[in-house]
Amino acid sequence: MMREIAGVPVPRLNSVYVAGEWVPATGPAYEIVSPSTEETVAEVVLPSVTEADAALTAATDSKWGRLPVEQRAEICARFCASLEARFPDLGTVWAAEAGMPVRYSATLHKYGAAGAWNSALASAADALRDDHRSSLLGDVVVRREPAGVVVAILAYNGPVVTMATKVVPALLAGCPVVVKAAPESQLIMRLVAESAAAAGFPAGALSILCGDVEVARQLTADPRADLVSLTGGRVAAQEIIEATRGRFARTHLELGGKSPALILDDAPLDRVLKSLVPGATGGGGQVCAALSRVLISRRRHDELIDRLRTAWQGLRIGDPFDRETAIGPLVNPAALRRTEGFVDRARAAGGEVVAGGRRPEGFAAGHYYEPTLITGVARDADLAQNEVFGPVTVVQTYDDLADGLRLANDTSFGLAASVYTADRALAAEAASAIAAGSVAINTFGPAVSAPFGGVKGSGWGRESGPEGIQEFTELKQIVFGPGV
Known part of the structure; x- marks a missing residue:
């Protein structure tokens, strides 16, 4: 049968x-x-x-x-x-x-x-x-x-x-x-x-x-x-x-990539989160162009963290057949172990787990891991430099625009990026300065009607x-x- x-x-x-x-x-x-x-x-x-x-x-x-x-x-x-x-x-x-x-x-x-x-x-x-x-x-x-x-x-x-x-x-x-x-x-x-x-x-x-x-x-x-x-x-x-x-x-x-979401000081955070959340967490982070690094100025860090924590904790984890589920399981045990390893190493190095960071309660089976948000890691940390391919997002801070652009480019990858700002000229300047095959402004990409690919190690x-x-x-x- x-x-x-x-x-x-x-x-x-x-x-x-x-x-x-x-x-x-x-x-x-x-x-x-x-x-x-x-x-x-x-x-x-x-x-x-x-x-x-x-x-x-x-x-x-x-x-x-x-x-x-x-x-x-x-x-x-x-x-x-x-x-x-x-x-x-x-x-x-x-x-x-x-x-x-x-x-x-x-x-x-x-x-x-x-x-x-x-x-x-x-x-x-x-x-x-x-x-x-x-x-x-x-x-x-x-x-x-x-x-x-x-x-x-x-x-x-x-x-x-x-x-x-x-x-x-x-x-x-x-x-x-x-x-x-x-x-x-x-x-x-x-x-x-x-x-x-x-x-x-x-x-x-x-x-x-x-x-x-x-x-x-x-x-x-x-x-x-x-x-x-x-x-x-x-x-x-x-x-x-x-x-x-x-x-x-x-x-x-x-x-693959370690794609940054560079949030400039003039960007309204409510509008940012509308695309940043799906851009970072869609597919449980198992997406080559996922916005896995969120870059924010030091003065706005705490304001952003509060909003991100609420958004990440509101993502529904569950049965992938349920149409309300946002985060399903990782594909296999190896992917789960890899994700856990990244989070454990980030914690050991002084990173602060703002949301998630563990297997969710109430799941007796399945390769589930909570959507995780971590801040306070060094710029050369494993989590900041390497692709997790799981539901883990790192928040990093910068001093000024020049420092933010340096931080955006501070990986061996160069696949995708997003820039959030209300200033079109500033957006164009930042897009030109970021080494990536795709840069999206106030959204996340890539656009499937235009050529897409990587530079550097992507x-x-x-x-x-x-x-x-x-x-x-x-x-x-x-x-x-x-x-x-």
Whole structure:
């Protein structure tokens, strides 16, 4: 009998979507364990390096890049429409296997995923159009051609959005794509694969594997992978760089951040909190662009702390299937231990826990941790410098604007930032001075219709917008000399 999760049918997952067909998975058995109940949700068979090899073979032989961009866009549009029709189911299974609240997924998928792929679909033809120039040698056509076979590695914390910002643009550019999603994304990526199958991608255009690290290593080391695009951590990025550098394969790396929210003295705090709270705590802090550092002048620190304490303590922790839940569990025990470790070290170093800082009462099971607010840590403290990927926010103080900007840039990361002020000129000055791929003014980002990515230790390459499609292309100049 087919099992159901909140009304969503879940088959025994022993097949994998490779190059447009369902084939038997030949990897190890894997249990999907609920982060909220710690009970087994489903049993699956993981794909192995055998399926990875088959996916790369089919991608290499694919004629996808030869189709006109209009035809590629038509197929991708069917894929995206199918996904959009399944948003409620996608949110349900994501809550079951990753603990993400359904309220969060509904917002993220509607505005993040749908916004990104609608933008990509609308801009693909223009982004890939030939550019005509003149030269002393003759007329020049500058053409964008597909970069080749793409291996796209996705994290558990937003697979549908990453499909929209990474995979759909690569497909529109004409690149066959092999997706390697996280083992924690089995159920949600099964639904994504079903939508791909319904869209009718031709053979080899798209494969979706939720495999372990050995599958990722096989894919990235294979010389048939022309471009590897990772959303993940620095350790994985270093492995990819080592695996690809010998063959000069291109890489895109989106590696997380320690994003500041710089609050200037003229910013009204009631207005600040409307976007700062979701920007810092959405997804339980398991978001690459989370505003995990709040920067405030010394004179306004106490005023802000009082308001933040009230906001953080008002966040509802609970069952991710409950539409009132704001904070669900962390994805697995390792994520919980990592979060606890950061808070314990901050306390030991003299940090003051203003809110949270422990597992919540009343939860006999689940990887839950209270949304936590800490102040009084040193600028070089572990918590101030490194990504927690959990519901922990640090408040730091600065002396003046110049000091605030130094503090904003005082990490090895450079992914996102927010600036809060009523002065547009001051906002523009601060945005220019902050080293980050995205700076939002009086809100939090990024905008999914514009290119987004990191600087410094947050990686390189851009996703979203027309530029996100162009990232998956190679430029070629064609010079027409005399006689043609």
